[in-house]
Amino acid sequence: MNWTDEDLVARSRGGDLDSFNQLILRWERPIYALAYRVIGREEDARDVCQETFLRAFRALPGFKGQAKFSSWLYRIALNLCRDWIRKQRRAPTVQLAEGVDPAELASEQGPVESIEDLVARRELSAVVEEAMALLPEEQRTAIVLKEYHGMTFQEIADLQGVPLSTVKTRLYQGLSVLRRHLEKNGRVPQLVKRT
Amino acid sequence: MSDTFQCGDNAALVSYLYDECDPAERAAIAAHIDLCAACAAEIAALGSARLQLASWTPPDADLGFAIVRPQAPEPAPQTVSPGPWSLRPGAWLRPMPVWAQAVAACLIFGVGLSLGVLRGTTSTQSSSVRAGAAATADTPGAVTATDLAALERRLRNEMAALRATPVNATGAVSQLASTAQQPANTAQLLAQVRALIDESEQRQRRELAFRTAQVVTEFASQRRMDLAQIQNNFGQIEGLTGAEVREQREMLNYLMRVSSEQR
Numbered sequence: 001m002n003w004t005d006e007d008l009v010a011r012s013r014g015g016d017l018d019s020f021n022q023l024i025l026r027w028e029r030p031i032y033a034l035a036y037r038v039i040g041r042e043e044d045a046r047d048v049c050q051e052t053f054l055r056a057f058r059a060l061p062g063f064k065g066q067a068k069f070s071s072w073l074y075r076i077a078l079n080l081c082r083d084w085i086r087k088q089r090r091a092p093t094v095q096l097a098e099g100v101d102p103a104e105l106a107s108e109q110g111p112v113e114s115i116e117d118l119v120a121r122r123e124l125s126a127v128v129e130e131a132m133a134l135l136p137e138e139q140r141t142a143i144v145l146k147e148y149h150g151m152t153f154q155e156i157a158d159l160q161g162v163p164l165s166t167v168k169t170r171l172y173q174g175l176s177v178l179r180r181h182l183e184k185n186g187r188v189p190q191l192v193k194r195t
Numbered sequence: 196m197s198d199t200f201q202c203g204d205n206a207a208l209v210s211y212l213y214d215e216c217d218p219a220e221r222a223a224i225a226a227h228i229d230l231c232a233a234c235a236a237e238i239a240a241l242g243s244a245r246l247q248l249a250s251w252t253p254p255d256a257d258l259g260f261a262i263v264r265p266q267a268p269e270p271a272p273q274t275v276s277p278g279p280w281s282l283r284p285g286a287w288l289r290p291m292p293v294w295a296q297a298v299a300a301c302l303i304f305g306v307g308l309s310l311g312v313l314r315g316t317t318s319t320q321s322s323s324v325r326a327g328a329a330a331t332a333d334t335p336g337a338v339t340a341t342d343l344a345a346l347e348r349r350l351r352n353e354m355a356a357l358r359a360t361p362v363n364a365t366g367a368v369s370q371l372a373s374t375a376q377q378p379a380n381t382a383q384l385l386a387q388v389r390a391l392i393d394e395s396e397q398r399q400r401r402e403l404a405f406r407t408a409q410v411v412t413e414f415a416s417q418r419r420m421d422l423a424q425i426q427n428n429f430g431q432i433e434g435l436t437g438a439e440v441r442e443q444r445e446m447l448n449y450l451m452r453v454s455s456e457q458r
Contacts, residue, residue: 021261028258036253046256057262119426121250128251146213147248153215168206171213172241179244 005069013060020060024053027070030149031077037144038081040133048084052077067158074149075159078141085137131181139174142167200227202234212241303394306387 003011003022011019031052036045055076056063063072132140138160145151145159156167200207200223210216211224228235 017262017264024260024262028260032256032258033253036256037251042254042256045253046258049258050260053260053262119430122426123430124247124250125252128247132251143248147245153210153213165206168209172205172209175209175241175244178248179240182244182247 006065009060009063009065009069012057013063020057023069027073028053030070031073033148034074034077034144035081037132037148038078038137038141039084040129044084048077048080051080055080071155071159074145078159081141082137127182127185128178131178131185134181135174135177138162139170139177142170143174143178146171200224202227202231208234208238208241212238212245302390306390309383309387 003019005023005026008019008023008026012023028049032045032049035048035052036042039045039048052073056073059076063069067075132143135143141160142156145156146153151159153164153167157164160167162170200220207216207220207224211221214221216224228238
C-alpha cells in the first residue's frame with residue numbers, strides 16, 4: 001500500500017520501525033542532493049544525510065505534524081549543513097574531476113546522447129558547480145531550494161527564517177552572480193522567451 | 196500587489212521569473228517588458244542562467260540507510276523513545292549482528308579459560324609443583340619466589356636426568372601411555388585446537404576479503420582519475436584541432452579572396 005508521509009510518521013511514532021525506514025527510502029535522495037549542493041562534498045553530504053534521519057528519528061516523539069514532514073527534514077538537514085559550514089570555516093570546495101565517470105553517465109543517458117554532448121554537459125555541470133560554490137551560503141541555499149526542490153518563496157522564507165522579500169533578493173543576487181560567472185566561462189546565456 | 200512595474204524592482208522580476216505573482220502583477224510586468232529592452236534582457240539572462248542550473252547533478256552515492264535496533268527485537272514499544280538507536284548503511288558494510296558478536300566473545304573466552312585450566316591441571320600433577328601449590332593454596336594464581344625456585348629446581352633436575360639417560364623408545368612410549376590416561380582431556384584439547392584453527396582461518400578470510408575490497412576501491416578510483424584525465428586531454432586536443440581548422444579555413448578564405456581579386 002502507498003502510505004502518505006503523514007501515515008508513515010504516525011506509524012513510526014507508534015514504534016513501527018519499517019515505516020520510518022520507508023520514509024528514509026523516500027527522502028534520502030532529496031536530502032542527500034540538498035546537502036551535496038549546499039556543502040559541495042560527497043562524503044560529508046552523505047554524513048549529513050545520515051545524521052538528518054538519525055536526528056529526525058530521535059526527535060520523532062516531539063514532531064506533532066505542525067509542518068510537513070519533508071519541510072521538517074529539510075530544516076534539520078539545513079541546520080546540519082550550516083553547522084558543517086561553520087565548522088569548516090571555509091567556502092565549500094568543489095569536486096571537479098572527482099567522481100566523473102563518462103561510461104556510467106553514458107549508460108545513464110542512453111544511446112541518444114553523443115560523447116560530445118556528454119562532455120559538454122559535464123563541463124557545464126562543473127562550471128555551474130564552481131559558480132554555486134562562489135555564492136554566500138544563504139543565496140546558494142535559496143537557489144538550491146527553489147531550483148532543485150521546487151519550494152515556494154514562502155516555504156523558503158519559513159525554512160531560512162527570513163521575510164519573503166529577503167528570499168527574492170537572495171535569489172536575484174545569486175542568479176546574477178551565476179550569470180556573470182557563466183558568461184565569464186564562455187557559457188553565454190541564450191535568450192529565452194518565457195511562455 | 197501593484198498593477199504597475201518600475202525598472203529596478205528586482206524582487207518583482209524574480210516573482211515574474213518563477214511565475215509566483217498574482218495575475219495583475221504578472222500582466223503589469225509583462226507589459227513593461229514588452230516596452231523595456233533592458234528589463235527584457237535581464238529576464239532573459241536570468242532565465243538562461245536558470246536553464247544552465249539544470250545541468251548540475253550530484254554524484255551518485257550509495258545511500259540505503261535504515262534504522263536498526265541495537266539489540267534483539269523486544270515487544271513493540273508504544274511510542275518511539277530516543278534510545279541508543281543506530282542508523283546503518285543498508286547496502287554496504289553491515290556490522291556483525293550483536294548475537295554473533297556475543298557468541299564469538301563467549302567462544303574465545305571459553306577457549307582461553309579451558310586452556311588456562313588445562314595448563315593448571317597439568318602442572319599440579321608434578322610433585323614438585325604440587326608442593327609449591329600447596330604452599331600457596333590460600334592465594335591461588337599468585338606466584339611466589341618459592342614457586343619459582345621450586346620450578347627452577349625441577350627443571351634443572353629434569354634437564355640433568357635427560358642428559359644422564361639416553362633417549363629410550365620404550366620410555367617415550369610409556370610416557371605417551373601415561374598421557375593417554377586422560378583421553379577426555381586430549382579430545383577436549385583437540386577440539387579446542389580445531390576451534391582455534393577455524394577461527395584463525397575465518398580471520399584470514401575476512402582479512403583477504405577486506406584487502407580485496409581495498410584493491411578494488413583503489414582500482415576504481417584510479418580508473419575514474421584516468422578517465423577524467425583522458426576527458427581533459429580530449430577537450431584540449433579538441434580545442435587545438437578546432438583552432439587549427441579555423442586558421443586553415445581563414446587562410447583558404449583569404450587565398451580565395453586574393454585570387455578572385457587578382458582575376
